[in-house]
Amino acid sequence: MACTVSSTYFDLLLGCPPLVDSDQDPLVDLLNQQVEVVTPYDTYRGILISVESDYIVVSDSGTLTLIRIAKIDTVKEI
16 A cells, blocks of 8 residues: 555545644544534535545545535534
């Protein structure tokens, strides 16, 4: 497995760990937790597997959903 210097969607598929700074983003505290993410368009539930600079990745039954942080209304652990 070859991981890149910056996390990408493909790194996640390869199983590479996300590259995040927990001091800069409170979403990092929810990594690998079951979450509910509410946006103006839909509600997503699953495991938060990555926090990037402008989006998060939620996994639900093997399906990865990328959600733009700017569109998130609320995130809570469930």
